[in-house]
Amino acid sequence: RTDFTCAAVDLGASSGRVVAGEVAAGKLELTELHRFPNSPSRTEAGLRWDISRIHREVLTGLDAASAYAPASVGIDSWAVDHGLLDETGNLLAEPYHHRDTRTEGMMERVRELVTDEELYRVTGLQRLPINTLYQLLASEESGQLESARTMLLLPDLLNYWLTGNIGAEITNASTTQLFDVLGDDWAHDLVRRLGLPTRLLPPPHSPGRCAGTLLAEVGTRTGLPAGLPVTSVASHDTASAVVAVPAATERFAYISCGTWSLVGLELDSPVLTERSRAANFTNERGVEGTTRYLRNTMGLWLLQECLRRWRELGMRRELGELLEGAARLPAFRSVLHTDDPAFIASQDMPTAIATACANVGEPVPETPEETVRCVLESLALAHRTTVRDAARLADHEVEVVHMVGGGSRNDLLCQLTADACGLPVVAGPAEATALGNVLVQARAHGAAGDRAAARELVAETQPLRRFEPTGGAQEWSAVEARVHGNRQRDHGVR
Numbered sequence: 001r002t003d004f005t006c007a008a009v010d011l012g013a014s015s016g017r018v019v020a021g022e023v024a025a026g027k028l029e030l031t032e033l034h035r036f037p038n039s040p041s042r043t044e045a046g047l048r049w050d051i052s053r054i055h056r057e058v059l060t061g062l063d064a065a066s067a068y069a070p071a072s073v074g075i076d077s078w079a080v081d082h083g084l085l086d087e088t089g090n091l092l093a094e095p096y097h098h099r100d101t102r103t104e105g106m107m108e109r110v111r112e113l114v115t116d117e118e119l120y121r122v123t124g125l126q127r128l129p130i131n132t133l134y135q136l137l138a139s140e141e142s143g144q145l146e147s148a149r150t151m152l153l154l155p156d157l158l159n160y161w162l163t164g165n166i167g168a169e170i171t172n173a174s175t176t177q178l179f180d181v182l183g184d185d186w187a188h189d190l191v192r193r194l195g196l197p198t199r200l201l202p203p204p205h206s207p208g209r210c211a212g213t214l215l216a217e218v219g220t221r222t223g224l225p226a227g228l229p230v231t232s233v234a235s236h237d238t239a240s241a242v243v244a245v246p247a248a249t250e251r252f253a254y255i256s257c258g259t260w261s262l263v264g265l266e267l268d269s270p271v272l273t274e275r276s277r278a279a280n281f282t283n284e285r286g287v288e289g290t291t292r293y294l295r296n297t298m299g300l301w302l303l304q305e306c307l308r309r310w311r312e313l314g315m316r317r318e319l320g321e322l323l324e325g326a327a328r329l330p331a332f333r334s335v336l337h338t339d340d341p342a343f344i345a346s347q348d349m350p351t352a353i354a355t356a357c358a359n360v361g362e363p364v365p366e367t368p369e370e371t372v373r374c375v376l377e378s379l380a381l382a383h384r385t386t387v388r389d390a391a392r393l394a395d396h397e398v399e400v401v402h403m404v405g406g407g408s409r410n411d412l413l414c415q416l417t418a419d420a421c422g423l424p425v426v427a428g429p430a431e432a433t434a435l436g437n438v439l440v441q442a443r444a445h446g447a448a449g450d451r452a453a454a455r456e457l458v459a460e461t462q463p464l465r466r467f468e469p470t471g472g473a474q475e476w477s478a479v480e481a482r483v484h485g486n487r488q489r490d491h492g493v494r
């Protein structure tokens, strides 16, 4: 295999980056060229992404990449959010952020039209208010779809601006809850029954395909040659992350750990049973026709938002110091069910956590360290429950848990997860998403092998750490039962 160099644009909800990726036999290297903070703006028109700025940052990154003479460019980002184009191909408005509260009530609206069972049978997706389906329905109700001709998920939108081509890459399309879980196309009938215009849905294609070639004007802005191929990667960041999970066995679970914790399995086919639906598991599309069978659980968002709020209130303590303090605290004082909808859009997370504790009778954390301990133990518990549920529902044995993404740098979270799951945790790579992006480009250009070969290359080249469970199996079972009981009672009361 020859040396292959590409540029990978990897956009996250709190930061974006452009890296140069180099791939050869025994070599997989990322060089970060440009990183920028990302956050939505709270405007009168709701919580919106400044996509024009993101676009400019991408071009700045590609300009830096031109020094590497990449053979291809690929873009991935978080899922479900999208831009709407009018009939002349212009963007109608800045895209909404999925945490915008306009989707409230939309699940109930959908239920009037399609049963939960049918929705799951057709789309295979977990019910989450952030899904594109609920967002589009909200747009439709407020008349915002009238002049819309095309809906493009964010990586597809950026690809369109780079190449002029319109399309929908299917790992990301599969997160919309509008895509056929068993086929390679949108669920047109369902979309019609929901009263949404099917004209919005661009033709779908698989990752690894050429998305188009760079427009001359992009060449002028970036120093990259016009005509350079833009490759459709697994454009859903989580799908890219799963590509770079360095698993050596099929009996693994993964946790892609960032703002969200995406916890699940890689399977050959979706699980669409009633039990799976009731457990709110999702079947998203992976590369090579695989299914990413997972649950979206609240992730480090809980911690990031605590830190943001504490800073707002003038606290100057660093995360490292708080984690050290949290590690020394006694275990299991306050543990929560993290998937409380109250956490999705809260703007004062420490208070939301305190309230959630008080509501279910867990001691309210009194110091930031106690809050951090509560968040990390609660996340580890969610990891445990989800890994076990996935293994049971898919009848798939798990002997190791791979943690990838930024959260895999958090030692305390990795150790708590190993203890909670009663399984070894292999932590890393933290940049799994960008690596997966690079690997899919390399494969498309004949410079990397299949899934298994890609995983071997990651394991061989990236620093990984292993956390063995240190005991506490009974305590974790007891905590799981306690949190489950709290939740049942809480539901009974409300």
Ligand code: LFR
Pocket (backbone or CB within 6 Å): 013, 077, 078, 079, 080, 081, 098, 130, 236, 237, 238, 258, 259, 260, 262, 296
């Ligand atoms: C992770 C992720 C999740 C998706 C959420 C919202 O970054 O893409 O997979 O459910 O963000 O887009």
